[in-house]
Amino acid sequence: MAPQQKQRQFRVALVQMAICSNKEKNLVRAAQKVKEAKQAGAYLVILPECFNAPYSTSTFDEYAEEIPSGPSSRAMSEMAKQNQVYLVGGSIPERSSNRLYNSCSVWDPKGNLVTVFRKVHLFNMDIPGICTFSESEAFTPGSELAVFDIGGCRVGLGICYDMRFPEWAALNRDQGVDFLIYPGAFDTYTGPIHWDLHLRSRALDNQMFVAGVCGARDTSASYVSYGHSLLVDPWGRIMVEADEKETILYQDIDMKHCDEVRKQIPLNKQRRVDLYDSKKQ
Ligand SMILES: O=C(O)CCC(=O)C(=O)O
Numbered sequence: 001m002a003p004q005q006k007q008r009q010f011r012v013a014l015v016q017m018a019i020c021s022n023k024e025k026n027l028v029r030a031a032q033k034v035k036e037a038k039q040a041g042a043y044l045v046i047l048p049e050c051f052n053a054p055y056s057t058s059t060f061d062e063y064a065e066e067i068p069s070g071p072s073s074r075a076m077s078e079m080a081k082q083n084q085v086y087l088v089g090g091s092i093p094e095r096s097s098n099r100l101y102n103s104c105s106v107w108d109p110k111g112n113l114v115t116v117f118r119k120v121h122l123f124n125m126d127i128p129g130i131c132t133f134s135e136s137e138a139f140t141p142g143s144e145l146a147v148f149d150i151g152g153c154r155v156g157l158g159i160c161y162d163m164r165f166p167e168w169a170a171l172n173r174d175q176g177v178d179f180l181i182y183p184g185a186f187d188t189y190t191g192p193i194h195w196d197l198h199l200r201s202r203a204l205d206n207q208m209f210v211a212g213v214c215g216a217r218d219t220s221a222s223y224v225s226y227g228h229s230l231l232v233d234p235w236g237r238i239m240v241e242a243d244e245k246e247t248i249l250y251q252d253i254d255m256k257h258c259d260e261v262r263k264q265i266p267l268n269k270q271r272r273v274d275l276y277d278s279k280k281q
Pocket residue numbers: 049122123159160161162164184185186187190191194
């Protein structure tokens with residue numbers, strides 16, 4: 001279902017794909033999934049975080065490429081063009097001016113690059129014996145919003161750990177975002193406790209659709225992804241959720257739902273921004 005100029009409804013596909021250490025194979029797999037999603041009527045297709053490479057600080061440099069000239073960008077552009085869909089390209093390790101970023105590129109149905117979002121909050125966690133990860137050893141953080149329109153729907157982006165920062169979601173809301181998308185790769189320790197809670201909270205706080213799209217779980221990988229991709233509505237309800245296996249989730253969404261919820265509980269009109277600056281208290 002393709003939205004007209006002002007139309008605000010379409011089908012979204014959340015691709016929870018299996019990811020391996022062979023970049024070529026990951027790109028071929030992603031292309032198959034995007035084709036399958038198109039055949040099922042999706043107009044917006046979302047891939048997971050780091051979909052073309054293992055999620056590992058020791059190999060980000062080896063897999064990194066420039067956007068839009070690298071092979072993964074060219075492949076994503078083709079996927080979008082051949083299937084005439086909007087593609088939110090999860091993320092890939094991006095190389096730019098001797099720096100690495102964890103970056104999400106977005107492609108329109110003609111295969112043109114719409115925007116690039118660089119993960120703003122880098123995943124640094126140290127839970128001894130359970131999960132230790134330091135993205136900031138490899139990546140430089142981004143510092144810019146990336147907001148774009150699909151028909152009458154305004155879309156915003158974060159990547160995984162970014163969902164832990166409600167301020168980022170609120171900045172997107174202030175730009176008029178109706179649908180906030182987080183490609184992700186939560187681990188199996190924080191995942192069961194925090195993943196849906198964060199995604200539901202961001203949706204509820206900001207009265208918008210929120211998607212989290214993870215890779216499928218591979219217990220032989222150095223970093224084991226939680227899976228459980230899901231989509232939340234502006235009322236904070238989970239509309240669809242995967243288990244840990246490879247799958248594609250589909251959901252028709254209508255931005256009218258955001259308008260209704262925002263009218264019923266007018267949080268935006270009631271914010272006491274005059275009170276929220278702690279320096280002024
Ligand atoms: O915040 C977490 O628990 C996991 C974050 C993560 O896996 C990521 O940012 O890729």
